[in-house]
Amino acid sequence: MVRPCGLLTEQHKPVPLKSVDVELEVRDHVATVVSTLNYENKEDKPLEAVFVFPLPGDAAVCHFSAKLGETEIIAEVKEKQKAREEYDDALSSGQKAFLLEESLQSPDIFTMSVGCLPPGESALIRLEYVTELKEQADDGLRFCLPAVLNPRYEPQGSGGSGSGSVQVTSCPASLVPYTLSFSAQVSSPRPVSKIESNCSLDPLQYLNSEQTKATVKLAAGHKFDRDVELLIYYKDAHQPTAVVEMGKASEEPGTLMSDPVVMLSLYPEFPEAVMSSIASCGEFVCLLDRSGSMGCPMSQTKNAQTRISSARDTLLLLLKSLPMGCYFNIYSFGSSFQHIFPKSVEYNQKTMEEALQKVGEMQADLGGTEILMPLKHIYSQPCIPNQPRQVFVFTDGEVGNTKQVIDLVKKNSNAHRCFSFGIGEGASSALVNGLAKEGGGHAQFITGTDRLQPKVMQSLRYALQPAVGDVSVTWDLPKKVSHAVVSPPIRSIFQGQRSLIYARLSGKIPKDGEGSVTVKYSLAGQPSLNKLQFSLKPAEDTGLTIHRLAALAQIRQLEMEERESTGRQDDSVKKKVVELSVQSGVSSAFTAFIAVHKGDGEAIQGPLVRRMVPVPRLRMCSSTVAYGACAPMARTACAMPMMAQTIPKQKKLRGCKPGSKAGGGYRQLTSVFSRLITPSAARCGSSPTVGDSVLRPKGCAMDTYDCLEDSPPPMARMGRLTDRMMMVENASMPSQPPMDPLLQLVSLQKASGCWDLDQALAAALGKTREEVEKPRPASVSQEVWATILSLIWLHGFKMDTQDEWGLLAMKAVSWLRAQNASCVDECVAAGNALLGCQVQKGALGI
Structure with a gap:
């Protein structure tokens, strides 16, 4: 029997996180995500569960709460150091406490700490965030629920492994001990044409006859072994929109959260004369x-x-x-x-x-x-x-x-x-x-x-689109209505790509008032503009979604200003970030969500045990090393030797040896892995061994890996170790299969856009040299004939991948036109006959 691999308790039971339930609501291109995490302590000691997990990098985390039985505790946003101190004080007093904070290194990594969870007790943690959906080049709106958090590589000397870095506990994705359920509801002023995913979905269900509302969920049996990605497609996607959202009356007047906020989605269209030439x-x-x-x-x-x-x-x-x-x-x-x-x-x-x-x-x-x-x-x-x-x-x-x-x-x-x-x-x-x-x-x-x-x-x-310059935005609003843009200025524009603007509105807004925004820019040396007129009437049922996205945009700008001012004796920008974060309830690099349950019951007694909740890991793609009980697993099952049993907090293991109780039965690593140990390990002159929590060479000092449960391996070491192992493994990987026929043909094209008529081209077309040479009209050069044949083959057999070869085909057509070749009609007919195609000359563009 294979022993479970991953992070386990002393009794070989799963970590306290039991399930994750995610509800997604998409309105046009804005998503609201509510995650409910179910924790349960089945041990006989109080636990602290620590979960380091990914979120979208542009997510505005705006709610964090815990439900204990019938009691709900809603977290507050506070300055990060104060929140940490309050959390530590609560734990030392035996109180239940909950902390959520964003990594200083990267805004897409969060740490959730659930402290003092008594034996036999459960907690439901509710996390909510809003995010803009980025538009892909094929007009699909991409939503991603990150599941996989691979170790982030910290460059040497970056200081990333210090107090500001995040320490990740991970396990093979197939062995994550908690489940995921996911459902999504999509609505838009325009019909939803389709929703695609990298995961299996139940059939899309429309909720109205106009098909502007739809719902979908993951199919039964989904494994939490990958990021969940949705691509949402609307009909007539490139329609500019404006949403006005009223502020909160209870907020301090004159602040972002009290004033109305408008979100403009602009889709500038370029003149056809400019876009027709690349x-x-x-x-x-x-x-x-x-x-x-x-x-x-x-x-x-x-x-x-x-x-x-x-x-x-x-x-x-x-x-x-x-x-x-x-x-x-x-x-x-x-x-x-x-x-x-x-x-x-x-x-x-x-x-x-x-x-x-x-x-x-x-x-x-x-x-x-x-x-x-x-x-x-x-x-x-x-x-x-x-x-x-x-x-x-x-x-x-x-x-x-x-x-x-x-x-x-x-x-x-x-x-x-x-x-x-x-x-x-x-x-x-x-x-x-x-x-x-x-x-x-x-x-x-x-x-x-x-x-x-x-x-x-x-x-x-x-x-290849012409660079847009001199971008400016002008507003036309009713009298006594003013605006203040809170999003970064527009610096780049692409044909059909969405540009977002957030702005605060102040003053007396007329009931049926209208405004307009004009985007002016220079394109290929010519002045151009696009204008959007919009109603100032507030939208219904948007809550404070737009305000929070606007707050996040302003927070990220201020955070960047703060980093640029590093070294100056000025904390004013950081103070602005903290003030805006606390006011808006949106997380930042300098704040955290903190909730403490100050109940009437007695304080929780007994030593606190820390359990690190693992996150799925897919980064290692094969295992060339035997890891004790993990060795029989599939190639992707257990490749990182950083995961083993956890031990009670503050318990320190010295001199971990293979086969010892502390070592959990792991046996010594092979020589392949030995070559990947850090230089400090090599200097010790000893074989590497695996303990309960982290890898360390036997007998080495603390500057290598040590067996301290409360000091899991920093991401820097995990990242470097993983990449070094991958480097060795890749050296012995089997050779790749033969080149794809499309790439074989493409590889033969010259920089000018033409092809040579030779044996390699004939083979790529599935013919012999004699077969491709014989039908060539006598007055046509070999290069012209070869290029026309190649274009016919692309259009005849590879139309499903035209996105890949379209540009190089345009280059080939330009080269053909420059040759002023005769007998083009005859070449196309002969090429069709040779290749068994029916491609029209007009389709080739020549």
């Missing part, structure tokens, strides 16, 4: 994550492609789609970084071939995930005149210095646009969305069986 210039810089975790498969399906392999294929498509005359470079990073060229070079056949050769050799073999240094190097390079810089970042998004990275991108936002791609489960939404938001670009996430290639090519289309 930019033929730009500096395209790709930054590819090559940390160990990029060797994991893209999904849990059989023979799934690895993340690094998918990224290589994507770079092939991207390089083939770049316009002649632009500039480019490719960086890759892990614990260190590399670049193909010392500086960006002009795109031509020679530089493209050199880059593709280097890309084909890239593996997930650079260790950790230190993205800050390569970004600094990119920004240190002088911009090329008349070549707007576009940065494409590919990462599985597991870093600990998220805010530092985003601050750097913002600092350089005037010199580039940043397009980011979060690959795989557990990618940090705060990092991926933050890079795009502050870099004026667009973010995409690739999970499950999603393909990376079409999403990257969609973003490349955005990057």
Whole structure:
């Protein structure tokens, strides 16, 4: 019998978190999420349960409460240090207390502490947050319920493993000891056309004949083994809207929460004359994550492609789609970084071939995930005149210095646009969305069986749009009504992409009043504008959702200002954040939710035992090491040796040995893992062993891993250790399957857009060289004939992946037009006959 793996109590019972119930309500593009967590202490000692878990990076946490029997305790937002002190005082007094706080390192990680839960008692914890749904390039609105929290890599010397960092307890996703139920209700002024998910859903049910309201829930038997992602599609999605929400009369007059707030959703439309031509210039810089975790498969399906392999294929498509005359470079990073060229070079056949050769050799073999240094190097390079810089970042998004990275991108936002791609489960939404938001670009996430290639090519289309400049917003409101914008200014606009504006309204608002907002900008040297007229009549049943999102937008701006002012003797910005957070009831980096049950009963007696609640982990994709009882598990079941039994708080284990009671029966690690121990462990000259809580070399001092239950391994060590293990494992991974026929054909295209008529092309088309040569009209060159054949094959056999090859096909068509070739009709007819297709000349665009 296989012993359960993961975090267990001394009696081998599951952790005190029993279930998580999530209710999602989506109104247009705003989501309200209510999570109910059911805790139960089945032990004979009072517990403190600590749960470190992910939330969307742009979520405004606005409610935290606990229900004990029939008694509900609603938490208050307080300055973080005061909240912690109040929580500690409550625990020392034997009172029940609850604490929820946001990580200082990344706004998408929260810590929930449930303190002094008596034996046999239950607690229902209610957590509520609101968030904007980001629009994907295919017009779908993406909601993600994060389940997986992979260790965030802390760069050496970042200070992340100090008091401000978060310590995560995780276990294989298939062994999470609590269940998840999830349901969603969607409503919009426009019909809901479909809802898709990476998880199995029950059939979509419409709640009215107009199909503007619908409900859906996870299918029975769902495993809490992945992030839950919904993609919501509306008909006529690109419709600008405005929502006015009344303030709370009981709030102090003149504050954000007392005044009305308007949320404007704008969809600027560009002139067709500008959009019909794609930019033929730009500096395209790709930054590819090559940390160990990029060797994991893209999904849990059989023979799934690895993340690094998918990224290589994507770079092939991207390089083939770049316009002649632009500039480019490719960086890759892990614990260190590399670049193909010392500086960006002009795109031509020679530089493209050199880059593709280097890309084909890239593996997930650079260790950790230190993205800050390569970004600094990119920004240190002088911009090329008349070549707007576009940065494409590919990462599985597991870093600990998220805010530092985003601050750097913002600092350089005037010199580039940043397009980011979060690959795989557990990618940090705060990092991926933050890079795009502050870099004026667009973010995409690739999970499950999603393909990376079409999403990257969609973003490349955005990057090839002309850069918008001189953006300004003007308001026209009734007399005696004024406004104050609380969201960041609009700095980038893409065709059809939503831009959000939050503003406070003050003064006497007429009952039937109307206002308008005009967005002016310069596009391709020409002035343009878009105007939205809207009613000032308040919406019904919105509560304070819009106010809280506006508060969060202002809080994030102030937090960034505070980080920029670090080193100055001025706490005024931090005070503003705390004041706004307390006033709005929205969490921030400097505040926390605290609730204390000051009941009439006696204080809870006895030593307090800490139980760390595990969160799902998918990052390790295979296990080459024997971990005692975990060894018989499936490849993904138990790859991180950081998880074992918990022990009572303050109990310290010395000299843990394999096979001892403290060691839990784990046996010594193999030599593969031994090579991955930190340098300090190697200096000890001893074999590594596993204790009840953390890994440590036998007999080593505290500067390596020590067996202290109340000091779980910092995320920095977990991240570095994981990536080093992945690096070793990836070196022995089996070779990838043969190249996809589409990529085989694409790989043969020249930088100019044409193809050569040779044996390789014939093989890609499924023919012999003689078969493709014989039907060629005598007056047509080999390159023209080969290019027309390639276009016919793409349109005849790969229309379902046109998003991937559309741009390189446009380049091929442009090259053909420049040749002024004769007999094009004859070539198309002959090509159709040869390939067995019926593609019309007009469909090819030539």
